[in-house]
Amino acid sequence: MSRREELAERLGHVQSKISRSDVTLIVVTKTYPASDVQILHELGVRNFGENRSEEGAEKSAIVGATWHFQGGIQSRKLRDIALWADVIHSLDNSGHISKLESATQKSMDVFLQLSLDGDPSRGGVIESELAVLADQVLATANLKLLGLMCVPPVDADPRKAFIEISQIHRRFISRYPGASSLSAGMSGDYEIAMDCGATHIRVGSSILGPRAPHE
């Protein structure tokens, strides 16, 4: 089977599981070559995600699409990320919001990253800390608040976690009605996430195959 056939088959499988028309599939191409991104683009994919600025810059220069950044943010990389990313999913820090506002004139879509358990190594803030960040984003001229992103804790039961995420998101929308998007679900759990209201799923290895374990 050629790489193109393999990607087409796996992409088709994931697409066949998407039952709602408001779900955006972001194909996470981190660690995979730009040639895979090109094939996926030819197969119709228009949303790609990366976790590292260098990789995103390189691939987005080759393939025109909507580019998403969902990795942990290093402050000194924000200006570079803003050069190529259209959407940032992993904002969780007031200093980063200020920096992003001043780093770029272009308008950018952002998600705030929620953490269910407050584990600092996984990124995100707990529910009670969201409003301060959301107010800060709304006060900027160039950042548009799309909604919340969340990765459930490693040992959590995924369905319970996504139900909790969706309840937090509903409370968040009641205060920030424009923030109606929910970025949740990866290869192992995107179907459950969609059941629980995810509007953006970020799927890598189910489409591209297993990657090196450190990613």
Ligand SMILES: *Cc1c(COP(=O)(O)O)cnc(C)c1O
């Ligand atoms: C790598 C990554 C993904 C995609 O993960 P897969 O398990 O390969 O689908 C999604 N979201 C984030 C935040 C990631 O780091």
